[in-house]
Amino acid sequence: MKxxxxxxxFDAGIEIRTISKNSAIGAVASFIGLVRDVEMTxxxxxxxxxxxxxxxxxxxxxxxxxxxxxxxxxxxxxRPNDQIVLVAVASAHRGDAFEACEFIMDYLKTRxxxxxxxxxxxxxRWVEAKSSDDQAAERWKG
Amino acid sequence: xxxxxxxxxSVREKLGKDLEExxxxxxxxxxxxxxxxxxxxxxxxxxxxxxxxxxxxxxxxDMVQPSAAVKAGDEIAFFPPVTGG
Numbered sequence: 588m589k590x591x592x593x594x595x596x597f598d599a600g601i602e603i604r605t606i607s608k609n610s611a612i613g614a615v616a617s618f619i620g621l622v623r624d625v626e627m628t629x630x631x632x633x634x635x636x637x638x639x640x641x642x643x644x645x646x647x648x649x650x651x652x653x654x655x656x657x658x659x660x661x662x663x664x665x666r667p668n669d670q671i672v673l674v675a676v677a678s679a680h681r682g683d684a685f686e687a688c689e690f691i692m693d694y695l696k697t698r699x700x701x702x703x704x705x706x707x708x709x710x711x712r713w714v715e716a717k718s719s720d721d722q723a724a725e726r727w728k729g
Numbered sequence: 730x731x732x733x734x735x736x737x738x739s740v741r742e743k744l745g746k747d748l749e750e751x752x753x754x755x756x757x758x759x760x761x762x763x764x765x766x767x768x769x770x771x772x773x774x775x776x777x778x779x780x781x782x783x784x785x786x787x788x789x790x791d792m793v794q795p796s797a798a799v800k801a802g803d804e805i806a807f808f809p810p811v812t813g814g
Binding site: 620629630631632634635638639660671672692695696697698699700701702703704713714715716720 | 735737738739783787790791792806808809810811812813814
């Protein structure tokens, strides 16, 4: 398992190959989040961020067969089309890999302490949290 | 009884600081009570911690509800709802 909060970019190919080496692994599902058409700065809470993501990964391991997993989230200044986040999950079968990947992403959106500040036409502004993100996380309950 | 209080994102900007040590008055034993105590300082604090500000809190780096307990030596953080990913 690997959790990294970093300013540097990442290479999804390398990360996916790294968690694909065990011959019992039959599926790797991955998600990459990108910056759309604005410049932004991402702030986070060092220490809590790594801890929160670690807990989300642990919860996923309790619900699905997760044989390996890598979560990388960037912070600092980001530009349009930059990669922000990678979640890659390795499992024996695709069902577990797909669901665990989506679960980790949904929980990360509502529980990991990151804040986006966009450089809009009228100056910088903090992005507001979306209720659709809360709903996406809620559907994994029960 | 001292606690370390951290501020992030818009809360940090409204207060113009990211960290302070606070001596908790008697009777302040929850996150909600600490929030009220900070708002009562007035000025920038009244703005940052106003009733209508949608805020989240963490105690010792775990996200908590307003009813969560705070005690001496805790690290308490206030911030807006998160927007990563």
